[in-house]
Amino acid sequence: MQTHLIPQDTPRSIFVYFRGLFYDINNDPEGGYYARGARAAVWENFKNNPLFDISTDHPTTYYEDMQRSIFCLCPLGWAPWSPRLVEAVVFGCIPVIIADDIVLPFADAITWEEIGVFVAEEDVPKLDTILTSIPPEVILRKQRLLANPSMKWAMMFPQPAQPGDAFHQILNGLARKLPHAKSVYLKGGQKILNWTAGPVGDLKPW
Numbered sequence: 001m002q003t004h005l006i007p008q009d010t011p012r013s014i015f016v017y018f019r020g021l022f023y024d025i026n027n028d029p030e031g032g033y034y035a036r037g038a039r040a041a042v043w044e045n046f047k048n049n050p051l052f053d054i055s056t057d058h059p060t061t062y063y064e065d066m067q068r069s070i071f072c073l074c075p076l077g078w079a080p081w082s083p084r085l086v087e088a089v090v091f092g093c094i095p096v097i098i099a100d101d102i103v104l105p106f107a108d109a110i111t112w113e114e115i116g117v118f119v120a121e122e123d124v125p126k127l128d129t130i131l132t133s134i135p136p137e138v139i140l141r142k143q144r145l146l147a148n149p150s151m152k153w154a155m156m157f158p159q160p161a162q163p164g165d166a167f168h169q170i171l172n173g174l175a176r177k178l179p180h181a182k183s184v185y186l187k188g189g190q191k192i193l194n195w196t197a198g199p200v201g202d203l204k205p206w
Contacts, residue, residue, distance in 0.1 A: 001090055004063035008092075008147070016131060017069035017093065018042065018054040019062055020084070021077070038075050038098050041124040049128060066091040070139065071117065071131055074098065075124075086155045089115070092146040094139065096131070098124060106169040109154035115145045 022043035024034040031040025046052040054073070059065065066072055072088040076099035085104075088095035095116045097104075104112045119130055145151065153164050161167040 001063060001087070004067075006064055006067050010068060012068055012070045012093075014053045014065065014069040015051040016046075016053065016071045016073060016096070016127075017065060018052075018073035018075075018084075019056070019058050019065075020075075021056060024078070034078065035076050036121055038121045038124050039077070042073065042075060042098075042127070045125045046127065051128060051132070063087070063091065066093045069093045070143075071096050076102070076121075089146065089155050090152050092143060092152075094142050094146065096127075105173070106154050106166070108172060109164070109169055110151055111145065115142050115151070 020039075021034075022039045023029060023031040028034040031037055031043075034040070042052075042054065046054060053065075053069070066087055070093070072084060072091075072093035072095055074082045074084040074088060074095045074097050076082065080099040080102035082099070085095055085097070087093075089110065096119055097112075097116050098119050098121055100121050104110070117131065117134070119127060123130065150164055154169050155166055157166050
């Protein structure tokens with residue numbers, strides 16, 4: 001993903017972007033069960049809408065196109081989660097999350113309610129109205145938050161693991177579930193644990 005980065009001042013000339021399946025032809029040709037019909041509704045309602053750049057194609061410029069887009073659709077498929085959530089955050093494209101029962105990760109590092117737009121599956125036919133009604137100042141605020149390097153870093157898995165990355169976010173989440181007071185592990189003024197503060201041999205989790 002990092003090899004596809006383009007200059008940050010590149011204009012975002014695409015309003016809504018999505019590349020992926022709208023129907024699972026082999027398992028659900030009509031799209032009624034696949035994505036609970038949400039993806040099929042996106043296609044049927046907006047395939048001819050000039051504000052929506054949507055297709056089943058997956059071009060070589062996919063990552064670059066996301067960086068030229070204001071909103072990136074992140075609808076559920078057979079499961080609520082989508083890799084587009086990671087891609088959208090990394091590339092500064094406001095994620096439009098369409099998955100009613102999704103549980104989003106890494107709340108310490110990623111303020112999903114502030115950077116994303118949540119659309120109920122039943123409201124997909126109103127996507128154009130919902131997105132065009134968002135004030136420009138709200139869009140700019142979301143984009144500024146997405147530009148924060150620490151937020152992008154929280155979605156990445158570098159090798160070896162480094163403080164603040166996705167591996168650390170997982171460990172921080174697990175640590176909070178342990179039956180103990182936070183003071184046992186956290187030092188004064190410390191909000192998250194530095195899991196790589198030990199010997200060099202411990203930098204990798206395996």
